[in-house]
Amino acid sequence: MLAALVYGAVVFPGLFCSCRKLLRSAFTQWTEADVVSVSERLVSAVHASFATAAGVIVVTSCRDVMYDSHWLVNGFVLFGAPYMANDLYAMYLSHYHTQKVKGHASSYGRHSLQTVKAFLIKEWMLVLHHAVLLLIFMPITLFFRRGLGDFFIGCLFMAEFSTPFISIGKILIQLGFDDTLLHRINGIVVLLSFFTCRILVFPFMYWTYGRQFGIPLHRVALHLPLHCNVGNLVILAPQIYWFILLLKKANRLYLRQRRGRGGGHKDKPCTD
Template identity: 75%
Template sequence: MFHALVCGAVVFPGLFYAFRKTLKHSFRQWSDADVVSVSERLVSAIHASLATAAGVIVVTSCRDTMKDSHWLVNGFVVFGAPYMVHDIYAMYLSHYHVQRVRGQSRSYSSHSLQTVKAFVCKEWMLILHHLALLLVFMPITLFFRRGLGDFFIGCLFITEFSTPFISMGKILIQLGLDDTRLHRLNGIVVLLSFFTCRIAIFPFMYWMYGWQFGIPAHKVAFHLPLQCNVGNMAILAPQVYWFILLLRKAKRLYQRQKRGKEDGSKDRPRTD
């Protein structure tokens, strides 16, 4: 376990550092905010891809949803723990440089308690999400499960499947490709993958448990300990909130593009 922890503590900050150096050299016109933001997204996509791969391996290996175990569960939880700490730092660094670019040079002339407070107020839900995974999910997974439920932990790993596509959308915007077919296609994939792997996967877990023990899906929740249902709801609630935000963003983008097409058709000279 110690080796996995050290490996995670080296890999994720190391990737972040390498991406910053490479992007700064390759895109000299980019500001520090651009470089840090894209670097953070790339590292996030890599972590999410690894988590998804680990989840698929665990889920497909566990035939018994409660008793089957796989070494990847504890191993990846420990390996991914440093990422949670690193990502909070990377998000803060991105926030800091973005605010400087937006003209907040006086308030953001240097790192201070004020800049940290502004970051926490803006990104409190993501920070809480990371801390909950680190301080609640990890101890429960490692010490309090008694080796049960690796299948469900694998399913929770798979919830990260949509993250690389979310990161890709941010990067496409950064590259000025937000009005392209690739960006629109990626947006559709984001919505589908987010709903499937971050929301629908919870009913799927209940259904699999009920299927194994011969319990109707709508009665599974009453056969589980209260803390299991509360934990699932605590994880599901922010996913629903973020999905609603994604839908609103997609709607705004669609309306903006529709208005652009209408304005373009009005300006086009008639040939009849």
Template identity: 85%
Template sequence: MLSALVCGALVFPGLFCSSRKVLKSTFTQWSDADVVCVSERLVSAIHASLATAAGVTVMTSCRDVMADSHWLVNAFVLFGVPYMVFDIYAMYLSHYHTQKLKGHSSSYSGHSLQTVKAFLIKDSMLVLHHMALLLIFMPITLFFRRGLGDFFIGCLFTTEFSTPFVSIGKILIQLGLDNTRLHRINGIIVLLSFFTCRILLFPFMYWMYGRQFGIPLHRVVFHLPLQCNVGNLVLLAPQIYWFILLLRKANRLYLRQRKGPARKD
């Protein structure tokens, strides 16, 4: 399994560096902030697509939701560990260059503890999410499950299904296509995929567990250990928070487009 870890450590930084070089030479008018932001989103979309494919493979291969195992679970977790570490760094670079472009030259003349602190404050939820995956989800998956529940780990992999569409939306904005029909359609897909794969997924997992053991859905929660229910609640809470933010953003975009461009007298 060490090979999966090494592979991840080579693939994701390599994709990021390659993307930066290609974008910088292709879009010569773009700033460093533009290049870093789009590169980070492209790598994020690739990782999310791989995670979703791995999740679907595991889910469709496990007939017994508790006992069946699949080699891809541990392999992909190890493959994804370097991505989580790298993505924190890539998000910091994107934040740094964006703030520098906005004219904060005194604070962002170079990398410092101050710039790192500003990034951690601004993107605290995302950083906390990545750290939780590294420090909690990864050890539980690899060492404390006793080989049980691969189906549910596969389900959690598929929560990344909405991420490529989120990335596409940000890239379309970067390309100046935020007022196009393509961007609106992508926004609808973001909302539907996020709600389905990051919120409805949790009652689906409870339903599958109940179906396996003949327990009604509303009684499943009482048949699971407390730590399982608490863990699911901890995972679900930020998804609801982010979904609310997406709804607010979609509403602002709708109101702005409905209002239309300001008329000149």
């Protein structure tokens, strides 16, 4: 399994560096903030695609939701760990270069503890999310589950299904396609996939557990250890928060486009 960790440590940083080089060459008018941001999104989409595929394989292979196991669970957790670390670095770089572009030269002339602190304050929830996955859920998955519940870990892998569409939306905005039919369709897919795979997946897991053991859905939580319910809540809570943000953003874009059409400015791009 150590090989999976090494492969991840090569694939994700290597892909991030390659994307930065290719984008600098292809889009010479872009700032470094643009290049880093899109590179981060591309790598994120690749990781999410791998995670979704691994999740589908695990879930369809485990008939017993508690005791069936699949080698991909531990293998992909180790393979994806370097991605989490690399994504934290990429998010910091994106924040750093974006602030420089906005003119905060005095604070962002070079990397320092001050720039790191500003990043942690602004993106604290995403940083916390990555840190919890790396420092808490990864050790639990690898060492403390006693080989139980691979089906549920596979379901959590599939929660990444919405991520490529979120990345596509950001990239379309970067390319100037934010006021197109393609961007609107992608936005609908983002909302549907996020709600289905990141929120409804939790009642689905409880339902499958209850079906196997003959427990009604509303009583499943009472039959599970407290730490299982707490762990699910810790993962679910930020998903609900981010889904609300997505709904608010979609509503803002809809209202702007509606006002644009009403004012006769059909060709004016909608920016966020």
